[in-house]
Amino acid sequence: MAKINWFGLAGGAMTLLVIVVSLFYPWWQLTVGDDLIKINASPVNTNFGFLDTSFTIPFIWALNVIGLLTLLLSGVAMLIYSIVPAKSFAKPLLDFGYKKPLFTFLFFVIGLVVVTVILRSVLSINLPLMGTATSTISIPFASGVTLSVLLSAGFQWSFWLAAVAAGLCIAARLYHKKVAAVPRV
């Protein structure tokens, strides 16, 4: 009976599921005021909402396309590898696929941290990664007016789903030694 890398199969399927889920549910969400401004962010779909207006930033859209294609190819590569882990072409597929969900996850978190640090240091806007914070902003064109804005942010369940997918792909790499081991004669 052909060996299957079940971790890889689950990781690949989960990665594809993460893509679909992320199109509708953001990994991280920021709300300003009473839903006055809303930012929905994930590596495959990021959009900004100002009341009834929803828009995206073209550069971020391009990064999202990269994220989507990367995860898509990673998921497909992991699925193909998992079914035939002992084949000669399986190892390159595994090497191609297993790191990308983790890297996508890490780049997303690092990107968020960098953005919050830049906003805090340059614009003095205290943007929380998780939880709530009140940010005070002085309006340059209206002296004597100070705005205090309640910011609520948090990682959504799709973020943790992506973490599980990344973990399964790493587990698949570790499990590969067992499923692809050449039996001793």
Place this chain on the structure above:
Amino acid sequence: MDKIRLLLTVITVVIVVVPLVGALLAYQNNLLGLFVPPEITQIADDLMGGDGDNGSGLEPPTMVGEPQYNATAHTFAATFEFKNSFPVDITVKSLTGNIECEAHRFPLGNASLSEPVSIDAGETGTMTVLGKWTDEGIDHLASAHGNEENVDVVLVDFAVDISGIQIQLDQSQMEQTMQVPNPAYQG
């Protein structure tokens, strides 16, 4: 096996380069648009180009009619009209301020909004502000303005909560003067 690795490397490069180059080419005549979409510019224009006195879309509320005074409770109610110059519907959830004697700048009490008010974009809403004298304020009115039936007071240090955004206005920005019945009138 090397061919597969090479193919996968090429695919990796392509899926990274093509979207970025495509976006750059699409916005080659307007690189700023790559980071600032027209929607952001439109929102900023709408907010900053409002009809308000300070160009921020924010106008001081104007008092309509005479304040109603409750002698027993030492409170008064004043009605204000507030024009929503913003391009979006807003809800004024709360409004607080301090009441000072205009002549002596003595703190007399505080004021707050009676209930939240929703105002559509470009429309004018009516808000009722409830004022309450402090004991120290009444003592001041008795000693310094006891012979005046009405006293001039100012509402200062406005803090407004509009749709979850707290707006604090200092005295230089917004100060509402009004004449109210003197609760300590000894005439």
